[in-house]
Amino acid sequence: MVREKRREDLCVTVPTLFRCPISMDVMKSPVSLCTGVTYDRSSIEKWLSLGHNTCPATMQTLLSTHTTPNLTLRRLIHLWLSHPDATPSPSSFPLISKHRVTEVLNGPVNYDSLAKIVDFMKVSDENLKFIANSNDAVARFVDFFGNCSEIKVCESIVEILDLILSENGAREKLNSLLLKSDKDCLSSFILVLRNGSMKSKIKSARILESIAVNSESQRKIAEKEGILYELYSLINVENDRLAIQAGLSALLAISTSRLVRKELIRFGIIKTVGEILSSFDFTSTVRAVIEKALGILEMVATCTEGREAISEDKNCVVEIVKRLMKCSNVATEHGITVIWSVSCLARDHTAQEKVMKVNGLTKVLLVMQSDCSVSTRQMCRELVKVLRVKNSKSCLASYETRTTHITPC
Template identity: 70%
Template sequence: MAREKRTEQLFVTVPSFFRCPISMDVMKSPVSLCTGVTYDRSSIEKWLALGHNTCPATMQTLPSTNTTPNLTLRRLIHLWISQADITPAISKQEAADVINGEFDSNSLTKMIGFINSSEENLKFVALSNHAVPKLVEAFAKSDSMRVLELIVEVLDLISMENAVREKLNELILKSDGITDYLSSFNLVLQKGNTESKVKSARILELMAVNSDSQRKIAEKAGLLHELYSLCSVETETSAVEAGLSALLAISTSRSVKKELIRFGMVKTVGKILSGYDYSSAVRAVIEKSLKMLEMVATCTEGRGAISEDRECVVEIVKRLMKCSRAATEHGITVLWSVCCLARDGTAQENVAKVNGFTRVLLVMQSDCSSNTRLMCGELVKVLREKNMKSNLAPYETKTTHITPY
């Protein structure tokens, strides 16, 4: 019992810089990219193998995808593990016994230790015929929050395997047990720790692979609001990003977008944009926040809510050319939607008052997409008229105050 309590405590008190920014698990082989960010080797190799040429944490384009072992951090992790007296990973036979037995906090903790030990062990569990079905069943039936959190951790670890994602959709989204399963996700998002909430959101995002799964997740009573709360109430960057990512994955219908607008998503995104600094560490959050606004701006209600929120409009303008090309293009699309498509005079004036005319011109002259350049052209025409009517200063060529991304 003492060993179980000590092991459970370790999952709560792991130093944050020992965790991989992608998997959120303790790094076994920490390696650094040229951006200076360190990841677990297996996680970053999967990211790069998918064809990405950016750093996941900063979204900076990588001039080189070479990785350098972070030996100092590896020594620190090994020292922490030895001092924490973490139980060595169980054998494959013991892992098989755990999979075929009853799940409790002790057996699930052993399985997590086994999976974290090697990529081979991860695949052993992920490709097991019984692991995912039994985890799903236990997740639907358990009334222990600790057990639910541990199951979420196991599913998060193995969900990157294609076979697992397919099996999850088959067992959960296309079966009679979907209600109970999604109710358990709801419970974890309501009462679980922040780490479990983040992992739950990630799993739901992976499950939202088609219109059917997106609809079923979005229509589950309370689940949409809990994901919204993750990015509106939680303060940790990882939680905000996970909430936004999951909502972007499932909010494809107009009814869901209208529900998010009713919750106050536009105001929430405005606060996110104004509350975060301009560091590269929060780039993904800013990009997804602006992408969220672009998504809700595709419906009349969304454009109206954005136009009415002066803080949100002002923050969009301030973020142009300050984060990344993707963030800037999302921002331009939103401004075009409210200023040109909706022709909202209040939004036009608010953009003009914060030097939006100059910033849009800068974007137009930058390395942006052709579609973005066309939207910039229409915005320039509208904002030029507002500038002239409000006697604002003409276009100023001194633009060194705007730092390009």
């Protein structure tokens, strides 16, 4: 009872500055938005993943959802937590030196040692570079990752690798280490994608996207049994913008062969992407999601099976037309390419009718007059020809006559 009472008394003494405005808990990883307000990383990422584009404290519209680590506040919190009278345990935020990190790296790799490394890396850019530039340390993490079956340990290594990605040359280094033939790191990624936390799944997808630097690495990742399906499953997470964006980005990076695209079509990616397009109202925070969703459709539209599936889906073509000129130039050009593929290349009458029903001809004419690429403008011209013919046939469908029209000589 005495201990509980003391905890309650101490909780009152927590400086307001150290509390996250969302969770009201002491911040573990303080990050600042463009509005200048600082939140705990986990809390603000959850807020943004729900599709919000405002600062929770000020309700200002965010010009950018990029977060910046508040290192000064992090150090202050660490110092406050290291006080012996503080309620939280100092071990939860270990302040260790580079010498101690070296000792940890040379010792047994386990969850506790990895947690210390993660905290050390998050304190400052200097600490992050210290780990990232140590080839022996990174190689050791990868070696252990390739032989690990404990989910918490795998998630810790994924967090370390994700932090390293921000450093110059990290993509190439991790590509070389993670995809070596004598390691089975891809199985560990599948384990995290299947059983890990949503944060770890997102980071795994981000790493896989980053190491798909060439055709060989793209093939290795895509051909690993189970990995395509787990990434596809990630884009089925309802209303989690960050998960959907990470999954779409990874799939775009590795889906370079027709076999991979056909497999995605078999999973039902056309229907899923159509639902993504229809469920997200346009805001600056979902622009990347819409661009990548349309990019996926453009990719699968390069094969016959993809064009057929897009035409047959009840939402897909309609949602693409609705998004034209409403998101970004990138999204518009992806959308025009998909519509052209099904309407002009495949000459699918069902797709043409769907485009016409949602005023597609007018939208295409507007795109053609906008600041689009030469290839997009050419596709628009071809679409206008096809849709005008479709429109004239529709207008004359109920008109019947037996009059013989004679063309003068």
